[in-house]
Amino acid sequence: MRAYDVILKKRNGEKLSREEIEFMVGGYVKGEIPDYQMAAFLMAVYFRHLDEEETYYFTETMMRSGEVLDLSEIPGPKVDKHSTGGVGDKTTLVVAPLVASAGVPVAKMSGRALGHTGGTIDKLESIPGFRTELSLEEFIDNVKKYGIAIVGQTGNLVPADKKIYALRDATATVDEISLIASSIMSKKLAGGSDAFVLDVKFGTGAFMKGFEDARKLALLMLKIAQQHGKKAAAVLSNMDQPLGSAVGNSLEVIEAIETLKGNGPEDLKDLSITLGALMLELAGVADFDDGKKILQTKLETGEALEKFRILVKAQGGDERVVDDPWKVLPVAEQVVEFSAEREGYVSKIDAEKVGIASMVLGAGRKKKEDRIDHRVGIIVEKKIGDSVKKGETIAKLFVSDRSDVENALKLLKEAYVISDSPSKPPRVVEEVIK
Template structure:
């Protein structure tokens, strides 16, 4: 078998066999297939797509290329959540604590960000001492005891995906549905979870810009999950404007804590408790998502979710005082600079990805994989789409460690619109079950 023949087959629109996909994955892991041939096949997949059978085969071959976590010693249904990512999307951080407070084990393996703001692990590392890299045995013991842990991939999870993703990022093939589906699900299946809720973002700040593309991705992900016997469903949610008010690593940790203190922004609370409701059903503690959502609201209101988060932080060697007094523990930016509205009216647009770029330019995200993050910087929105604003009133506050932020102001002004009227956007478009 030759790699050039596999490239030719996919370029010509043919369906790849299990044997061809296995040859490709083995060659990627061993290094016997050069990057230029891997890149050529990725581009052919980008343009020609894959059948459901090909997607499932690619996912399973990538999963089988490395370690598989055995979580069977953890009692109960293990439930995880994955988001395709967006600006201000810190849902995983409070959600793990909320669902754990219901008695459901949440073994959450998360990632970092490239561009925009940091990923879940980067945000948690804004807490001094928090360890995202722990051993498999420590991970399992913590989930048994505290019911939740949020860590980076333990062991050698899906090594084929690591190499393929690095090439996707530099060959502009990141937003290929078969490749996204294979990447996400190979890691989630290898992580040993029993059930999975997937938050597929759609809009300006998401990989999938349209509802149709988001729906196709959600169906692909759910189909793969169910095909291997996993409980799996997806929600399609809005990412045209940032989620919540805070964008930036330490700022998003503080906002997550505010949510757990029953004082979070409406959209973030709604999405967290909605996803938590589905996880409650999967974890056999609620009969309906609505009942599960109510249970999530209750553990936030009675402080059990906050206590669960504090226990997780302490177990992973973070400074648990962050829960009681975030500002004294989290890194603080030197400058807080308001951006005043130039006119009165109703906010009609906040372009999510450009607000994310603004945070990145302040140092809150990565332009290159090896960039170091400034955890203290970011943006805090005082108003969202549909809100009334008066001329001179702050639209947002820029948290910066440089005094001159004229470039950031210009970027933000060009991506926030004030009109005579606007409707609040839909937060959750549909579910795929």
């Protein structure tokens, strides 16, 4: 078998066999197929796509390229949650302790920030002392003991995806639905959970801009889960504005803690409870509506907040963050205000530009090896539907000496549209697919 023939076959729109897909992925991981041939293959897939069966083979091959975790030592069903990434998306910090407080073990592997969306691991590392790298034994032991652990992905989990994703990023082949689905689901399946809740985002702040494309992606990932004998559900959530108010690592941890105290923004709370209720349903603890009520009670009684405290302490973090996050977390002292140039109503926010503004302040990464600054970020004071007076603060920028404030302000100016008449704010949960 030759790579040339497989590339030609896909370029011509023909269906690939399991063996041909295994040959391409396996050969690339071993270094037998060079970058230029894999890049040509990915471009052929970008234009010709993989059908459901090919996507299944591609996912399966990537999943088996490294370690597949066995979480069977942890009693009870293990339910994982995945977000396709959005601006201000700190739901894992709320959902994980919320679900764990209801008695469902949460063994969560999360990623780091790349581009305009934040990474859960970077956010947790804002907490002084918090360890995101645990051995597999420690990870499993913590879940057994405390019902919760959140760690970075292990080095040998789906090496094929790491290598292929880096090439997709460099060759403009990231936003193809079958490749996105394979990338996400290979990691989820290798992570060893029994069921998955997928938060598939659409809108200006998401990778998938259109609702229909996001829905297509959700249905394909649900199909892959089903083909692997796993339960799954999906939420289609709107990212036409940042989720909550905080964008940036320490600021998002503060907002997550406030949400666990019952004081968080409604959109973040609604999405977190929806995702959490689906996790309880897949675990067989309660149906969706009862699950929502259970989680609302866990917020009101403070049990979810205490579970977050347990998580922080168990992984070496300073648990005082729960009581006084502003004091414990590193937050930039210098604040720059972005003000309205005219009176009116916020009618549109380009959430991606808000995310990039936070990134140029230092809260995100342009390249994988960039270091992030946990102190900086943006608090959005005005969202879609809000009225503003001329000169009123729309957003606060928390900046350091290294921040590109001028560029960030320019991006925010481009992101906001202020109109004469009020607009209806978008609802965050657009559809639940079970």
